[in-house]
Amino acid sequence: MHDTSADRPPVVSTAVALFTIRDDALQVLLVPAGDGTLALPGTTPRHDEGLVAAARRVLAEAAGAEDVWLEQLYTFGDPTRNPAHREVAVTWYALVAADRAPAANAADAPAAGDGAARWAPVAALPALALDHRRIVDYAVQRLRNKLEYTTVGFQLLPARFTLGELQRVYEAILGRPLDKRNFRRKVELLGIVRPTREMRRAGAQRPAQLWRFAATEAPEAIGGPPANTAATPPVELLRVARLSPSLRRGPSRSAVTPPENPAAPERGSAA
Amino acid sequence: MHDTSADRPPVVSTAVALFTIRDDALQVLLVPAGDGTLALPGTTPRHDEGLVAAARRVLAEAAGAEDVWLEQLYTFGDPTRNPAHREVAVTWYALVAADRAPAANAADAPAAGDGAARWAPVAALPALALDHRRIVDYAVQRLRNKLEYTTVGFQLLPARFTLGELQRVYEAILGRPLDKRNFRRKVELLGIVRPTREMRRAGAQRPAQLWRFAATEAPEAIGGPPANTAATPPVELLRVARLSPSLRRGPSRSAVTPPENPAAPERGSAA
DNA sequence: CCAAAAGTGTTTCGAGTACACCCATGC
DNA sequence: GCATGGGTGTACTCGAAACACTTTTGG
Numbered sequence: 197m198h199d200t201s202a203d204r205p206p207v208v209s210t211a212v213a214l215f216t217i218r219d220d221a222l223q224v225l226l227v228p229a230g231d232g233t234l235a236l237p238g239t240t241p242r243h244d245e246g247l248v249a250a251a252r253r254v255l256a257e258a259a260g261a262e263d264v265w266l267e268q269l270y271t272f273g274d275p276t277r278n279p280a281h282r283e284v285a286v287t288w289y290a291l292v293a294a295d296r297a298p299a300a301n302a303a304d305a306p307a308a309g310d311g312a313a314r315w316a317p318v319a320a321l322p323a324l325a326l327d328h329r330r331i332v333d334y335a336v337q338r339l340r341n342k343l344e345y346t347t348v349g350f351q352l353l354p355a356r357f358t359l360g361e362l363q364r365v366y367e368a369i370l371g372r373p374l375d376k377r378n379f380r381r382k383v384e385l386l387g388i389v390r391p392t393r394e395m396r397r398a399g400a401q402r403p404a405q406l407w408r409f410a411a412t413e414a415p416e417a418i419g420g421p422p423a424n425t426a427a428t429p430p431v432e433l434l435r436v437a438r439l440s441p442s443l444r445r446g447p448s449r450s451a452v453t454p455p456e457n458p459a460a461p462e463r464g465s466a467a
Numbered sequence: 468m469h470d471t472s473a474d475r476p477p478v479v480s481t482a483v484a485l486f487t488i489r490d491d492a493l494q495v496l497l498v499p500a501g502d503g504t505l506a507l508p509g510t511t512p513r514h515d516e517g518l519v520a521a522a523r524r525v526l527a528e529a530a531g532a533e534d535v536w537l538e539q540l541y542t543f544g545d546p547t548r549n550p551a552h553r554e555v556a557v558t559w560y561a562l563v564a565a566d567r568a569p570a571a572n573a574a575d576a577p578a579a580g581d582g583a584a585r586w587a588p589v590a591a592l593p594a595l596a597l598d599h600r601r602i603v604d605y606a607v608q609r610l611r612n613k614l615e616y617t618t619v620g621f622q623l624l625p626a627r628f629t630l631g632e633l634q635r636v637y638e639a640i641l642g643r644p645l646d647k648r649n650f651r652r653k654v655e656l657l658g659i660v661r662p663t664r665e666m667r668r669a670g671a672q673r674p675a676q677l678w679r680f681a682a683t684e685a686p687e688a689i690g691g692p693p694a695n696t697a698a699t700p701p702v703e704l705l706r707v708a709r710l711s712p713s714l715r716r717g718p719s720r721s722a723v724t725p726p727e728n729p730a731a732p733e734r735g736s737a738a
Numbered sequence: 739c740c741a742a743a744a745g746t747g748t749t750t751c752g753a754g755t756a757c758a759c760c761c762a763t764g765c
Numbered sequence: 766g767c768a769t770g771g772g773t774g775t776a777c778t779c780g781a782a783a784c785a786c787t788t789t790t791g792g
Binding site: 375377378382397398399400401402403 | 753754756758761762763
């Protein structure tokens with residue numbers, strides 16, 4: 197601050213891990229790095245451009261995603277992390293509903309275009325540039341935590357959703373099955389969802405009630421930074437009394453003849 | 468990352484909020500800023516010096532504090548936060564036991580020397596430079612949260628302590644009284660303290676058992692960054708099942724004739 | 739003997755969890 | 766009629782919370 201031993205000043209950069217749910221799996225957005233590997237989308241903040249603004253610009257350019265939930269993750273500045281040059285990377289993570297990231301949606305099914313962004317499931321990541329793998333891992337860990345006591349999860353769903361969809365989002369992120377009845381009771385009891393008049397009928401099953409997120413009044417907005425004066429947050433987040441932690445594993449997978457060996461799979465205590 | 472519109476690159480700086488408990492109150496270390504106000508100690512990382520290393524250097528220089536608990540807080544990079552020049556500040560918070568910060572301890576009682584660091588209670592902060600007030604507030608918020616599900620609290624105590632001292636640390640940070648019996652039971656039940664053979668006798672009261680932190684084996688180290696390969700953590704932190712959250716407000720202040728109006732003071736749900 | 743902090747158990751309440759069956763639909 | 770997901774209620778357990786008196790010491 198008042199000690200300025202500026203020799204070769206580090207470059208400030210930004211990297212963003214954008215998550216979505218596709219195929220009931222948590223996926224990250226990746227872009228081709230220079231060296232054949234993939235990387236998190238990123239940029240260098242322009243002068244007069246704030247760090248948040250830079251991150252949002254990255255999201256808009258790489259994924260066509262605007263107004264998404266965005267939170268700062270960590271700042272990496274180890275001199276050895278980038279062999280090319282000293283770089284201080286301010287990293288972020290962001291969430292979009294699958295229906296709200298046009299660019300990234302277009303360029304996926306075809307085996308990846310050129311400079312095109314593509315989604316990759318976090319459960320099976322390809323090789324990533326630099327320490328980006330670590331960044332993704334850390335973001336997932338954070339997301340898991342936040343999922344348990346906030347309503348971030350809703351950022352991954354469209355405006356209208358069924359409770360089944362909501363539960364699958366939770367299960368995909370936490371990596372463990374939840375009990376349907378407990379999940380529903382708790383979600384309704386917390387008052388964070390409101391039923392709409394619409395129903396969704398999809399295929400050969402009973403139509404499902406559509407719900408919406410009840411982010412009204414926002415009793416206390418929470419999130420990463422000490423948001424004091426600055427711009428209004430693009431999305432609302434509620435702090436709730438533990439949404440899922442309690443909701444342990446759901447019913448046994450096989451309803452018939454439950455195998456009596458309770459000690460092999462499913463650990464899930466996670467990092 | 469691959470888009471480099473580097474015009475006037477921002478300066479990277481570091482600021483650290485070092486906390487301790489003195490006089491049963493949470494206090495921060497402040498140093499004189501250029502302009503008559505006080506500021507958090509900080510510096511600019513040297514080339515080839517990591518961000519963590521820079522923060523530790525600040526702590527050593529400003530407070531003579533080594534091997535303290537240190538965690539990254541947030542990175543502020545709003546172009547307007549420092550009118551002088553574009554600055555990206557990577558901020559940290561740190562904890563020391565009162566008996567382990569020599570420099571800061573020397574320079575306090577006398578009405579502040581010249582370049583000397585001094586402690587200020589967070590409950591009554593003087594005017595701080597730039598957005599440092601906001602940084603302190605955010606750090607306190609984070610500390611409160613971490614206190615509830617980790618053992619950070621022990622970083623604020625000497626190696627041997629009484630359960631009364633431990634409880635006062637919790638109360639000072641959380642800003643609310645805790646129930647003595649519930650607190651002790653839980654702490655012992657969690658197995659995070661071990662009794663020593665020593666007793667402390669201090670003045671006109673029953674001597675107190677001395678305890679130590681039971682940070683053995685460290686079932687899972689937790690903290691800020693995704694510590695993967697790098698150096699071994701200087702201190703151990705355990706994740707515990709809620710140390711205090713439950714411990715609501717303690718016994719009514721006046722044991723005699725408890726006033727029957729339960730609706731005025733004590734809110735404490737905090738931000 | 740008085741003040742001051744240390745130390746110690748029990749009861750109540752509610753959240754968390756486990757668990758199984760019927761319903762509405764499309765094919 | 767059958768496969769598929771939607772929808773619903775209860776009982777048990779355990780942690781969280783409230784609560785008051787005795788002990789040891791120094792002055």
